[in-house]
Amino acid sequence: MKLAFFDTKPYDIPGFDRYAVPAGIEVKYFEPNLNEDTVSLAAGFDAVCVFVNDTVNAAVVDKLYQLGIKVIVLRCAGFNNVDIRACRDKLRVFRVPAYSPHAVAEHAMALLLTINRRTHKAYIRTREFNFSLQGLAGFDLYGKTVGIIGTGKIGRVFADICRGFGMNILAYDKFPAADSGLHYVALSELFEKSDIISLHCPLTEDTNHLIDAESIARMKKGVTIINTSRGGLINTEDLITGIKEKKVGAACLDVYEEEGDLFYEDFSGHIVQDDKLVRLIAMPNVIVTSHQAFLTTEALDNIASTTVTNLVKFFSGSPDGATEVVYNK
Ligand code: NAI
Numbered sequence: 438m439k440l441a442f443f444d445t446k447p448y449d450i451p452g453f454d455r456y457a458v459p460a461g462i463e464v465k466y467f468e469p470n471l472n473e474d475t476v477s478l479a480a481g482f483d484a485v486c487v488f489v490n491d492t493v494n495a496a497v498v499d500k501l502y503q504l505g506i507k508v509i510v511l512r513c514a515g516f517n518n519v520d521i522r523a524c525r526d527k528l529r530v531f532r533v534p535a536y537s538p539h540a541v542a543e544h545a546m547a548l549l550l551t552i553n554r555r556t557h558k559a560y561i562r563t564r565e566f567n568f569s570l571q572g573l574a575g576f577d578l579y580g581k582t583v584g585i586i587g588t589g590k591i592g593r594v595f596a597d598i599c600r601g602f603g604m605n606i607l608a609y610d611k612f613p614a615a616d617s618g619l620h621y622v623a624l625s626e627l628f629e630k631s632d633i634i635s636l637h638c639p640l641t642e643d644t645n646h647l648i649d650a651e652s653i654a655r656m657k658k659g660v661t662i663i664n665t666s667r668g669g670l671i672n673t674e675d676l677i678t679g680i681k682e683k684k685v686g687a688a689c690l691d692v693y694e695e696e697g698d699l700f701y702e703d704f705s706g707h708i709v710q711d712d713k714l715v716r717l718i719a720m721p722n723v724i725v726t727s728h729q730a731f732l733t734t735e736a737l738d739n740i741a742s743t744t745v746t747n748l749v750k751f752f753s754g755s756p757d758g759a760t761e762v763v764y765n766k
Pocket residue numbers: 514515534535538541586587588589590591592609610611612613637638639640641643644665666667691692728729730731732
Protein backbone atom coordinates (compact mmCIF):
# COMPACT_ATOMS: atom_id res chain seq x y z
CA MET A 438 0.00 0.00 0.00
CA LYS A 439 1.51 3.28 -1.12
CA LEU A 440 0.56 6.50 0.65
CA ALA A 441 1.21 10.05 -0.57
CA PHE A 442 1.53 12.25 2.54
CA PHE A 443 0.96 15.95 1.79
CA ASP A 444 1.94 19.11 3.70
CA THR A 445 4.64 17.24 5.60
CA LYS A 446 6.42 18.93 8.48
CA PRO A 447 9.54 17.42 10.09
CA TYR A 448 7.62 16.65 13.30
CA ASP A 449 5.15 14.47 11.34
CA ILE A 450 7.64 11.91 10.10
CA PRO A 451 9.05 10.01 13.13
CA GLY A 452 5.64 9.50 14.75
CA PHE A 453 3.98 8.44 11.52
CA ASP A 454 6.79 6.06 10.53
CA ARG A 455 6.53 4.40 13.94
CA TYR A 456 3.09 3.05 12.96
CA ALA A 457 3.26 2.98 9.14
CA VAL A 458 6.47 0.99 8.73
CA PRO A 459 5.40 -2.04 10.85
CA ALA A 460 2.04 -1.98 9.04
CA GLY A 461 3.84 -2.35 5.71
CA ILE A 462 2.71 1.04 4.41
CA GLU A 463 5.15 2.71 2.03
CA VAL A 464 4.95 6.45 2.71
CA LYS A 465 6.24 9.20 0.46
CA TYR A 466 6.38 12.51 2.33
CA PHE A 467 5.63 15.54 0.14
CA GLU A 468 6.20 19.05 1.47
CA PRO A 469 3.60 20.88 -0.69
CA ASN A 470 -0.05 21.13 0.25
CA LEU A 471 -2.46 19.08 -1.82
CA ASN A 472 -4.36 21.30 -4.25
CA GLU A 473 -5.15 21.52 -7.96
CA ASP A 474 -1.52 22.40 -8.77
CA THR A 475 0.04 19.52 -6.83
CA VAL A 476 -2.53 16.74 -7.17
CA SER A 477 -0.54 15.02 -9.95
CA LEU A 478 2.06 14.09 -7.29
CA ALA A 479 -0.46 11.47 -6.15
CA ALA A 480 0.06 9.43 -9.37
CA GLY A 481 1.11 5.86 -8.58
CA PHE A 482 -0.21 5.89 -5.00
CA ASP A 483 -3.20 4.13 -3.46
CA ALA A 484 -4.10 6.70 -0.83
CA VAL A 485 -3.44 10.31 0.16
CA CYS A 486 -2.99 11.69 3.65
CA VAL A 487 -3.97 15.33 4.11
CA PHE A 488 -4.13 17.97 6.84
CA VAL A 489 -6.19 21.07 7.64
CA ASN A 490 -4.91 23.40 4.92
CA ASP A 491 -4.87 21.00 1.98
CA THR A 492 -7.54 21.88 -0.58
CA VAL A 493 -9.56 18.83 -1.52
CA ASN A 494 -12.24 20.45 -3.68
CA ALA A 495 -14.30 18.74 -6.39
CA ALA A 496 -11.59 19.24 -9.03
CA VAL A 497 -8.95 17.66 -6.77
CA VAL A 498 -11.30 14.78 -5.90
CA ASP A 499 -11.94 14.08 -9.60
CA LYS A 500 -8.24 14.12 -10.37
CA LEU A 501 -7.44 11.82 -7.42
CA TYR A 502 -10.11 9.43 -8.63
CA GLN A 503 -8.70 9.45 -12.17
CA LEU A 504 -5.25 8.72 -10.72
CA GLY A 505 -6.62 5.60 -9.03
CA ILE A 506 -6.58 6.90 -5.45
CA LYS A 507 -9.06 4.94 -3.37
CA VAL A 508 -9.02 6.66 -0.04
CA ILE A 509 -8.30 10.00 1.60
CA VAL A 510 -7.11 9.85 5.19
CA LEU A 511 -7.32 13.13 7.07
CA ARG A 512 -4.86 13.39 9.94
CA CYS A 513 -7.17 15.84 11.70
CA ALA A 514 -10.72 16.03 13.04
CA GLY A 515 -12.28 18.81 10.93
CA PHE A 516 -13.03 17.95 7.30
CA ASN A 517 -14.40 21.27 6.01
CA ASN A 518 -11.52 21.39 3.48
CA VAL A 519 -12.72 18.20 1.75
CA ASP A 520 -15.68 18.26 -0.66
CA ILE A 521 -17.38 15.23 0.84
CA ARG A 522 -20.25 15.27 -1.65
CA ALA A 523 -17.80 15.15 -4.55
CA CYS A 524 -16.20 12.05 -2.98
CA ARG A 525 -19.42 10.07 -3.02
CA ASP A 526 -19.06 6.85 -5.08
CA LYS A 527 -15.45 7.77 -5.85
CA LEU A 528 -13.29 7.98 -2.77
CA ARG A 529 -13.73 6.96 0.85
CA VAL A 530 -12.73 9.52 3.44
CA PHE A 531 -11.46 8.81 6.96
CA ARG A 532 -10.46 11.22 9.69
CA VAL A 533 -9.18 11.27 13.26
CA PRO A 534 -12.23 12.37 15.22
CA ALA A 535 -10.49 12.55 18.58
CA TYR A 536 -6.77 12.64 19.11
CA SER A 537 -6.55 14.84 22.14
CA PRO A 538 -9.41 17.10 23.08
CA HIS A 539 -7.21 18.04 26.04
CA ALA A 540 -4.51 19.46 23.76
CA VAL A 541 -6.94 21.90 22.12
CA ALA A 542 -8.88 22.82 25.26
CA GLU A 543 -5.68 23.41 27.22
CA HIS A 544 -4.37 25.65 24.43
CA ALA A 545 -7.61 27.65 24.51
CA MET A 546 -7.10 28.22 28.23
CA ALA A 547 -3.41 29.05 27.68
CA LEU A 548 -4.44 31.75 25.20
CA LEU A 549 -7.04 33.13 27.60
CA LEU A 550 -4.58 33.28 30.50
CA THR A 551 -1.93 34.84 28.29
CA ILE A 552 -4.10 37.61 26.86
CA ASN A 553 -5.72 38.31 30.21
CA ARG A 554 -2.58 38.39 32.39
CA ARG A 555 -0.29 39.71 29.59
CA THR A 556 2.33 37.02 30.22
CA HIS A 557 3.55 37.40 26.62
CA LYS A 558 4.33 41.06 27.31
CA ALA A 559 5.77 40.45 30.80
CA TYR A 560 8.15 37.83 29.37
CA ILE A 561 9.58 40.31 26.88
CA ARG A 562 9.77 43.11 29.47
CA THR A 563 11.70 41.16 32.09
CA ARG A 564 14.14 39.86 29.49
CA GLU A 565 15.08 43.51 29.01
CA PHE A 566 15.11 44.13 32.78
CA ASN A 567 11.97 46.25 32.50
CA PHE A 568 10.15 45.43 35.71
CA SER A 569 7.32 47.95 35.30
CA LEU A 570 3.78 46.62 35.76
CA GLN A 571 2.21 49.41 33.76
CA GLY A 572 -0.46 48.06 31.41
CA LEU A 573 -0.28 44.48 32.68
CA ALA A 574 -3.48 44.41 34.77
CA GLY A 575 -5.85 41.55 33.98
CA PHE A 576 -9.07 40.37 35.60
CA ASP A 577 -9.93 37.37 37.80
CA LEU A 578 -11.36 34.50 35.77
CA TYR A 579 -13.03 33.32 38.98
CA GLY A 580 -16.72 34.25 38.92
CA LYS A 581 -16.72 35.29 35.26
CA THR A 582 -19.15 33.80 32.75
CA VAL A 583 -17.75 31.81 29.84
CA GLY A 584 -19.99 30.95 26.88
CA ILE A 585 -19.00 27.73 25.14
CA ILE A 586 -20.31 27.22 21.61
CA GLY A 587 -20.06 23.56 20.63
CA THR A 588 -20.05 21.11 23.53
CA GLY A 589 -18.50 18.06 21.91
CA LYS A 590 -15.23 16.53 23.01
CA ILE A 591 -13.14 19.71 23.11
CA GLY A 592 -15.90 22.03 24.35
CA ARG A 593 -16.59 19.74 27.29
CA VAL A 594 -12.94 19.47 28.32
CA PHE A 595 -12.75 23.26 28.10
CA ALA A 596 -15.85 23.47 30.31
CA ASP A 597 -14.17 21.21 32.90
CA ILE A 598 -11.08 23.41 32.88
CA CYS A 599 -13.20 26.57 33.29
CA ARG A 600 -15.10 24.93 36.15
CA GLY A 601 -11.75 24.41 37.88
CA PHE A 602 -11.21 28.17 37.70
CA GLY A 603 -14.57 28.80 39.38
CA MET A 604 -16.15 30.26 36.26
CA ASN A 605 -19.86 30.15 35.42
CA ILE A 606 -20.55 28.27 32.22
CA LEU A 607 -23.22 28.88 29.60
CA ALA A 608 -23.39 26.42 26.72
CA TYR A 609 -24.85 26.42 23.24
CA ASP A 610 -24.93 23.46 20.88
CA LYS A 611 -27.15 22.69 17.93
CA PHE A 612 -27.45 19.19 19.41
CA PRO A 613 -27.25 19.65 23.20
CA ALA A 614 -25.93 16.63 25.09
CA ALA A 615 -28.36 15.51 27.77
CA ASP A 616 -25.60 13.90 29.85
CA SER A 617 -23.18 16.82 29.85
CA GLY A 618 -24.42 18.53 33.00
CA LEU A 619 -24.04 21.83 31.15
CA HIS A 620 -26.48 24.72 31.33
CA TYR A 621 -27.64 25.22 27.73
CA VAL A 622 -29.07 28.55 26.65
CA ALA A 623 -30.10 30.13 23.36
CA LEU A 624 -27.23 31.54 21.32
CA SER A 625 -28.55 35.09 21.80
CA GLU A 626 -28.50 34.67 25.59
CA LEU A 627 -24.97 33.28 25.47
CA PHE A 628 -23.84 36.30 23.44
CA GLU A 629 -25.53 38.73 25.83
CA LYS A 630 -24.31 37.24 29.12
CA SER A 631 -20.79 35.95 28.48
CA ASP A 632 -17.59 37.72 29.53
CA ILE A 633 -15.62 35.21 27.48
CA ILE A 634 -16.83 33.27 24.43
CA SER A 635 -14.98 30.19 23.21
CA LEU A 636 -15.77 28.49 19.89
CA HIS A 637 -15.67 24.68 19.72
CA CYS A 638 -18.17 23.83 16.96
CA PRO A 639 -17.23 22.68 13.45
CA LEU A 640 -17.23 25.01 10.45
CA THR A 641 -20.38 24.28 8.44
CA GLU A 642 -22.82 26.32 6.32
CA ASP A 643 -24.68 26.98 9.59
CA THR A 644 -21.69 28.21 11.55
CA ASN A 645 -19.87 30.17 8.86
CA HIS A 646 -19.37 33.72 10.24
CA LEU A 647 -21.23 32.85 13.44
CA ILE A 648 -19.30 35.75 14.90
CA ASP A 649 -20.07 38.82 12.81
CA ALA A 650 -21.18 42.43 13.29
CA GLU A 651 -24.65 41.33 14.34
CA SER A 652 -23.55 38.83 16.98
CA ILE A 653 -20.79 41.14 18.23
CA ALA A 654 -23.41 43.89 18.69
CA ARG A 655 -25.25 41.58 21.13
CA MET A 656 -22.17 40.85 23.22
CA LYS A 657 -21.02 42.47 26.46
CA LYS A 658 -18.64 45.39 26.07
CA GLY A 659 -15.11 44.09 26.61
CA VAL A 660 -15.88 40.46 25.74
CA THR A 661 -12.93 38.13 25.08
CA ILE A 662 -13.39 35.86 22.06
CA ILE A 663 -11.38 32.63 21.73
CA ASN A 664 -11.29 30.67 18.48
CA THR A 665 -9.41 27.37 18.42
CA SER A 666 -11.89 25.77 16.04
CA ARG A 667 -11.90 27.06 12.45
CA GLY A 668 -11.17 30.53 11.09
CA GLY A 669 -14.38 30.76 9.04
CA LEU A 670 -16.45 30.88 12.23
CA ILE A 671 -15.46 34.53 12.53
CA ASN A 672 -15.98 37.33 10.04
CA THR A 673 -12.51 38.82 10.43
CA GLU A 674 -13.44 42.26 9.10
CA ASP A 675 -16.26 42.52 11.67
CA LEU A 676 -13.98 41.32 14.46
CA ILE A 677 -11.43 44.01 13.61
CA THR A 678 -14.19 46.65 13.67
CA GLY A 679 -15.42 45.30 17.03
CA ILE A 680 -11.93 45.57 18.50
CA LYS A 681 -11.35 49.07 17.08
CA GLU A 682 -14.66 50.19 18.57
CA LYS A 683 -13.60 48.63 21.92
CA LYS A 684 -16.69 46.43 21.97
CA VAL A 685 -14.45 43.36 21.83
CA GLY A 686 -11.90 43.54 24.65
CA ALA A 687 -9.58 40.82 23.41
CA ALA A 688 -9.31 38.05 20.83
CA CYS A 689 -7.37 34.80 21.01
CA LEU A 690 -7.07 33.21 17.59
CA ASP A 691 -5.44 29.86 16.86
CA VAL A 692 -7.18 29.77 13.49
CA TYR A 693 -7.84 32.40 10.85
CA GLU A 694 -10.17 32.55 7.85
CA GLU A 695 -7.36 32.94 5.31
CA GLU A 696 -4.73 30.89 7.12
CA GLY A 697 -4.28 28.41 4.26
CA ASP A 698 -1.33 30.08 2.52
CA LEU A 699 0.35 31.35 5.68
CA PHE A 700 0.06 29.14 8.73
CA TYR A 701 2.74 26.49 9.29
CA GLU A 702 5.25 28.44 7.17
CA ASP A 703 7.99 30.91 8.15
CA PHE A 704 7.33 34.37 6.68
CA SER A 705 9.58 36.22 9.12
CA GLY A 706 11.74 37.56 6.28
CA HIS A 707 8.82 38.61 4.08
CA ILE A 708 6.27 41.40 3.83
CA VAL A 709 3.02 39.61 4.66
CA GLN A 710 0.38 40.73 2.16
CA ASP A 711 -2.69 39.81 4.22
CA ASP A 712 -3.63 43.21 5.66
CA LYS A 713 -6.34 41.83 7.95
CA LEU A 714 -3.98 39.39 9.63
CA VAL A 715 -1.27 42.05 9.92
CA ARG A 716 -3.80 44.42 11.52
CA LEU A 717 -4.86 41.76 14.03
CA ILE A 718 -1.30 40.87 14.95
CA ALA A 719 -0.52 44.57 15.46
CA MET A 720 -3.28 44.94 18.05
CA PRO A 721 -2.13 44.72 21.68
CA ASN A 722 -5.23 42.81 22.78
CA VAL A 723 -5.03 40.10 20.11
CA ILE A 724 -2.97 36.96 20.27
CA VAL A 725 -2.52 34.79 17.20
CA THR A 726 -1.04 31.29 17.18
CA SER A 727 -0.72 29.38 13.95
CA HIS A 728 -3.20 26.51 14.32
CA GLN A 729 -1.05 24.82 16.95
CA ALA A 730 -3.70 23.90 19.52
CA PHE A 731 -3.42 20.22 18.57
CA LEU A 732 0.36 20.11 18.85
CA THR A 733 1.22 17.84 21.76
CA THR A 734 3.21 14.62 21.76
CA GLU A 735 0.14 12.67 22.81
CA ALA A 736 -1.99 14.13 20.02
CA LEU A 737 0.64 13.47 17.32
CA ASP A 738 0.92 9.86 18.46
CA ASN A 739 -2.87 9.36 18.43
CA ILE A 740 -3.14 10.98 14.99
CA ALA A 741 -0.52 8.63 13.53
CA SER A 742 -1.94 5.48 15.12
CA THR A 743 -5.58 6.23 14.15
CA THR A 744 -4.62 7.19 10.58
CA VAL A 745 -2.61 4.01 10.08
CA THR A 746 -5.39 1.91 11.64
CA ASN A 747 -7.90 3.51 9.23
CA LEU A 748 -5.68 2.63 6.26
CA VAL A 749 -5.04 -0.93 7.42
CA LYS A 750 -8.73 -1.58 8.06
CA PHE A 751 -9.78 -0.10 4.72
CA PHE A 752 -7.23 -2.01 2.64
CA SER A 753 -7.85 -5.26 4.49
CA GLY A 754 -11.48 -4.99 3.39
CA SER A 755 -12.94 -4.72 6.89
CA PRO A 756 -13.37 -1.03 7.62
CA ASP A 757 -15.56 -1.70 10.68
CA GLY A 758 -14.33 0.38 13.55
CA ALA A 759 -12.44 2.72 11.24
CA THR A 760 -13.34 6.38 11.61
CA GLU A 761 -14.98 7.18 8.31
CA VAL A 762 -16.49 10.59 7.58
CA VAL A 763 -20.15 9.69 7.98
CA TYR A 764 -21.56 11.90 5.23
CA ASN A 765 -19.72 9.76 2.74
CA LYS A 766 -21.71 6.62 3.52
P1 NAI B 1 -17.04 17.27 18.24
O1 NAI B 1 -17.64 16.73 17.01
O2 NAI B 1 -16.78 16.34 19.39
O3 NAI B 1 -17.92 18.48 18.81
C1 NAI B 1 -18.47 19.47 17.99
C2 NAI B 1 -19.74 19.97 18.63
O4 NAI B 1 -20.25 21.05 17.85
C3 NAI B 1 -20.83 18.90 18.71
O5 NAI B 1 -21.36 18.80 20.02
C4 NAI B 1 -21.87 19.37 17.71
O6 NAI B 1 -23.20 19.03 18.08
C5 NAI B 1 -21.65 20.88 17.78
N1 NAI B 1 -22.23 21.59 16.65
C6 NAI B 1 -22.42 21.15 15.38
N2 NAI B 1 -23.03 22.10 14.64
C7 NAI B 1 -23.23 23.15 15.47
C8 NAI B 1 -23.83 24.42 15.32
N3 NAI B 1 -24.37 24.80 14.14
N4 NAI B 1 -23.86 25.25 16.38
C9 NAI B 1 -23.34 24.86 17.58
N5 NAI B 1 -22.76 23.68 17.79
C10 NAI B 1 -22.70 22.83 16.75
O7 NAI B 1 -15.70 17.98 17.79
P2 NAI B 1 -14.43 18.35 18.67
O8 NAI B 1 -13.46 17.24 18.65
O9 NAI B 1 -14.87 18.90 19.98
O10 NAI B 1 -13.78 19.53 17.78
C11 NAI B 1 -14.43 20.77 17.62
C12 NAI B 1 -13.73 21.54 16.51
O11 NAI B 1 -12.40 21.88 16.93
C13 NAI B 1 -13.51 20.74 15.21
O12 NAI B 1 -14.64 20.84 14.36
C14 NAI B 1 -12.31 21.41 14.60
O13 NAI B 1 -12.75 22.39 13.69
C15 NAI B 1 -11.62 22.08 15.77
N6 NAI B 1 -10.28 21.56 16.03
C16 NAI B 1 -9.22 22.44 16.06
C17 NAI B 1 -7.94 22.01 16.32
C18 NAI B 1 -6.78 22.95 16.41
O14 NAI B 1 -5.62 22.50 16.39
N7 NAI B 1 -6.99 24.25 16.51
C19 NAI B 1 -7.67 20.58 16.52
C20 NAI B 1 -8.86 19.74 16.54
C21 NAI B 1 -10.10 20.22 16.28
